[in-house]
Amino acid sequence: MSTSASLSVTAGMPISTQHGSAGRGRAIVLSLPSNHTLPQGLGLVSAHSNLKGRRGSFKTAVASVDSNQISSSSVPPEKEANKYYFVVANAKFMLDEEEHFQELLFERLRNYGERSKEQDFWLVIEPKFLDKFPNITKRLRRPAVALVSTNGPWITFMKLRLDRVLSDSYEAGSLEEALASNPATLEFEKQEKWVAPYPKYEFGWWEAFLPTGSKGSKV
Amino acid sequence: MAAEMALVKPISKFSTIATTTKPRFSYPKATCTSLSTRFCTIKMSATSEQAAAATAQKPSKKSNKTAIKETLLTPRFYTTDFDEMETLFNTEINKKLNQAEFEALLQEFKTDYNQTHFVRNKEFKEAADKMQGPLRQIFVEFLERSCTAEFSGFLLYKELGRRLKKTNPVVAEIFSLMSRDEARHAGFLNKGLSDFNYALDLGFLTKARKYTFFKPKFIFYATYLSEKIGYWRYITIYRHLKANPEFQCYPIFKYFENWCQDENRHGDFFSALMKAQPQFLNDWKAKLWARFFCLSVYVTMYLNDCQRTAFYEGIGLDTKEFDMHVIIETNRTTARIFPAVLDVENPEFKRRLDRMVEINERLLAVGATDDIPLVKNLKRIPLIAALASELLATYLMPPVDSGSVDFAEFEPELVY
Numbered sequence: 188m189s190t191s192a193s194l195s196v197t198a199g200m201p202i203s204t205q206h207g208s209a210g211r212g213r214a215i216v217l218s219l220p221s222n223h224t225l226p227q228g229l230g231l232v233s234a235h236s237n238l239k240g241r242r243g244s245f246k247t248a249v250a251s252v253d254s255n256q257i258s259s260s261s262v263p264p265e266k267e268a269n270k271y272y273f274v275v276a277n278a279k280f281m282l283d284e285e286e287h288f289q290e291l292l293f294e295r296l297r298n299y300g301e302r303s304k305e306q307d308f309w310l311v312i313e314p315k316f317l318d319k320f321p322n323i324t325k326r327l328r329r330p331a332v333a334l335v336s337t338n339g340p341w342i343t344f345m346k347l348r349l350d351r352v353l354s355d356s357y358e359a360g361s362l363e364e365a366l367a368s369n370p371a372t373l374e375f376e377k378q379e380k381w382v383a384p385y386p387k388y389e390f391g392w393w394e395a396f397l398p399t400g401s402k403g404s405k406v
Numbered sequence: 407m408a409a410e411m412a413l414v415k416p417i418s419k420f421s422t423i424a425t426t427t428k429p430r431f432s433y434p435k436a437t438c439t440s441l442s443t444r445f446c447t448i449k450m451s452a453t454s455e456q457a458a459a460a461t462a463q464k465p466s467k468k469s470n471k472t473a474i475k476e477t478l479l480t481p482r483f484y485t486t487d488f489d490e491m492e493t494l495f496n497t498e499i500n501k502k503l504n505q506a507e508f509e510a511l512l513q514e515f516k517t518d519y520n521q522t523h524f525v526r527n528k529e530f531k532e533a534a535d536k537m538q539g540p541l542r543q544i545f546v547e548f549l550e551r552s553c554t555a556e557f558s559g560f561l562l563y564k565e566l567g568r569r570l571k572k573t574n575p576v577v578a579e580i581f582s583l584m585s586r587d588e589a590r591h592a593g594f595l596n597k598g599l600s601d602f603n604y605a606l607d608l609g610f611l612t613k614a615r616k617y618t619f620f621k622p623k624f625i626f627y628a629t630y631l632s633e634k635i636g637y638w639r640y641i642t643i644y645r646h647l648k649a650n651p652e653f654q655c656y657p658i659f660k661y662f663e664n665w666c667q668d669e670n671r672h673g674d675f676f677s678a679l680m681k682a683q684p685q686f687l688n689d690w691k692a693k694l695w696a697r698f699f700c701l702s703v704y705v706t707m708y709l710n711d712c713q714r715t716a717f718y719e720g721i722g723l724d725t726k727e728f729d730m731h732v733i734i735e736t737n738r739t740t741a742r743i744f745p746a747v748l749d750v751e752n753p754e755f756k757r758r759l760d761r762m763v764e765i766n767e768r769l770l771a772v773g774a775t776d777d778i779p780l781v782k783n784l785k786r787i788p789l790i791a792a793l794a795s796e797l798l799a800t801y802l803m804p805p806v807d808s809g810s811v812d813f814a815e816f817e818p819e820l821v822y
Binding site: 275276277280287290291294295298301326327328340341343344347348350351352353382383384385386 | 506507509510511513514517519522637641642645646648649663664667670674677678681723724727728731735742743810811812820821822
């Protein structure tokens with residue numbers, strides 16, 4: 188399976204948040220085993236052309252290819268433990284305006300608790316992994332907030348629900364690395380007239396979903 | 407399917423409707439007749455007649471049978487062109503269907519967030535026994551109408567789940583899981599009615615009610631709106647009562663927080679269905695129909711709720727404020743999928759709704775008089791004409807262009 192091959196190649200690379208050099212990326216692509224079947228070859232060609240067009244890292248290209256392939260088949264969660272899916276938008280939209288977003292997260296957390304299931308989704312404010320996605324980064328108002336999960340289909344669902352978000356996936360060697368963030372201060376200007384017949388959700392509701400060393404699970 | 411949509415039926419100026427198609431149900435004990443598409447016949451029931459009938463009603467199922475009256479604003483049961491539905495979602499015919507989105511939704515519905523939640527306790531009966539007088543009767547009506555609306559959703563989704571099983575098992579299973587949710591809601595409401603010594607005979611309803619025929623695309627518009635507006639109604643009531651517990655007169659409202667998420671997810675599924683059929687979203691006909699259904703749903707709700715303002719005031723809400731909040735938020739949500747929506751934040755919109763309320767009140771007053779039917783009907787004519795005029799003027803207000811960013815030509819330039 189293409190996914191396994193790609194993952195094994197990636198595992199051999201030193202993980203870096205800096206952009207790989209174009210030359211280095213090409214070399215790695217060329218060094219892949221030559222016994223892949225045609226469809227995988229086509230995927231690799233696509234990855235290569237992506238590399239040229241974006242001047243992004245090899246890692247990004249592989250992530251894009253994997254994302255397309257995985258979305259058309261259901262892969263058991265265990266096999267993609269180090270693959271992370273996300274939707275991202277500006278913090279005002281995610282944390283202040285979209286109140287139903289908060290409801291969905293709390294509902295899911297409660298459901299996990301009822302079924303003794305380990306948390307597999309987090310909110311990351313100003314995530315560092317955005318450095319891997321310059322085409323996304325340039326379209327974001329800041330500060331940005333990402334909903335990250337190892338559950339790909341759930342992120343697909345959240346994209347459908349929220350609509351005004353950008354979405355992609357990436358790989359990381361550890362949970363801490365995947366959820367690393369840059370410092371940010373959140374302030375939302377108060378709405379001139381809050382006309383709903385109930386109070387707004389409390390500022391800071393999202394803290395329950397931020398990653399913590401003691402709370403997060405190691406993958 | 408929490409909300410009602412009954413004011414008008416679509417007319418076929420903008421698209422060809424195959425009125426010769428006759429869907430058939432094969433429920434045990436169930437039969438239905440499809441109606442041709444046209445403006446519905448207006449049969450207004452007098453408020454005093456309803457009140458008198460309700461007062462005289464004894465707690466027996468037989469009484470409920472004779473009590474069914476179709477009015478302009480009664481919750482409706484729907485049927486559709488199931489063959490067209492099968493063709494639309496046949497995975498062999500339509501290679502482009504976004505199965506990833508449906509797979510994601512299927513996983514979400516299988517999670518069954520509310521599997522263990524709709525369990526009653528003794529608080530229910532105690533609260534019901536404390537409710538007396540007009541509020542008690544108003545509450546019974548709220549439970550009955552809500553139960554009927556949820557049950558109608560159950561019937562439609564169950565049949566769609568059955569019919570699509572061969573051609574698109576994923577979509578079929580989602581419909582079946584949604585019918586699970588609606589059955590749970592309807593059952594919970596019906597048990598609530600038992601606290602008030604009433605019971606809806608749901609089997610009888612299945613057989614006896616008339617079904618409104620909608621083509622699939624109208625099912626998508628109507629049902630999407632119904633589910634999303636249901637979410638906003640329930641979450642608004644829940645959050646209001648959480649902040650004002652002195653109005654928490656019956657425990658069912660405590661369940662609305664979880665309940666409304668079911669409605670919201672159902673709406674998401676209809677979003678995905680419409681995205682999978684972009685021909686329903688991407689042309690001028692789609693814009694006209696989208697606005698039409700928005701108007702129908704918003705006006706129906708507003709007239710219904712203002713007619714029952716005592717219920718909303720009884721739980722501490724200002725009826726019109728509540729409805730306008732629900733309309734504005736539903737419209738904002740709907741703008742993420744419908745290609746055009748109404749400009750509901752234009753103050754003129756609310757002014758027209760309020761004029762319709764006045765006209766409706768006068769229509770009800772005519773029905774309440776002792777005049778002979780001929781005189782009543784003659785008095786109604788100018789009022790109905792005035793209502794139609796307000797509806798048309800509201801429909802013709804300049805709309806707001808909208809839609810999913812997935813379909814926007816300018817998407818690459820959008821900043822998030």
